[in-house]
Amino acid sequence: MPRRTRYRPPTRFSVMPPVIKNLLVLNGLVFIAQFLASNTLADGSLLAHILNYLALYPPGGPEQAALLISEQIGDAPGFWPWQMVTYSFLHGGFGHLFINMLILWMFGVAIENQWGSRRFAVFYFICVVGAAVVHLLFVSGGQTVPTSMGPTMAAVPTVGASGGVYGVLLAFGMMYPNRTIYLIFPPIPIRAKWFILGIGAIQLYSAVTETQGGVANFAHLGGMVVGFLLIQYWRGKLPVEPERAMRW
Secondary structure: OOOOOOOOOOOOOOOOOHHHHHHHHHHHHHHHHHHHHHHOOOOOOHHHHHHHOOOEOOOOOOOEEEOOOOOOEEEOOOOOOOHHHHHHHOOOOHHHHHHHHHHHHHHHHHHHHHHOHHHHHHHHHHHHHHHHHHHHHHOOOOEEEOOOOOOEEEEOOEOOOHHHHHHHHHHHHHHOOOOEEEOOOOOOEEEHHHHHHHHHHHHHHHHHHOOOOOOOHHHHHHHHHHHHHHHHHHOOOOOOOOOOOOOO
8 A cells, every 4th residue: 555645835936836827717717708708799698697607696685686797687696505616716807807816926826835736725715715605694685786777676796806815815914924015006115914904904994884885895804814714723723723733
């Protein structure tokens, strides 16, 4: 019987490690599919139907929904378990996709190289699912949507990789708290720990006061909280400890 060896992270640094590379490619391909379904295919196409069922819809929501692809009010796809993951591959526009993928690459490369691809993938998708759970717990099932027939109560889908991305940001701040980050507007140097704390505070304030309409602030917070708890578990800092604690 072959001897089992313990998994070890790669020792060579890569600017495009496999998990991040695959996430960038998959998110890009799904966005192309969204573009095709929205702009070149006939309304009600099979592709549009499939993509609408991949967005995250609240369970028990209204029978009508603001459909992701057609941007029209139609029969709500309803909640399905796979949406807890698939929503993270859909985006509301190119800017939404670009920012999420840029942040994932900028902050995720160092983490995947440090942890290894397998642990990084587990972390990312647990943050994605955790963000979806928190979002569904705190966000109502329906919203008032303006239509040609007047305001209508409809389910609004949630999309975007932000839950996983915010988990990655949290992990970066915990692993490299004193690393300097340069803000773009304005270009001010700031340590990673203060940057992440500031982002978390902004998301919490926005979620409580509802000052950012159309932004899933609770999903962002959920990704950070779940990421923090998972890292603390891996480090052996929780009452339930792993078989082998993670060190860095």
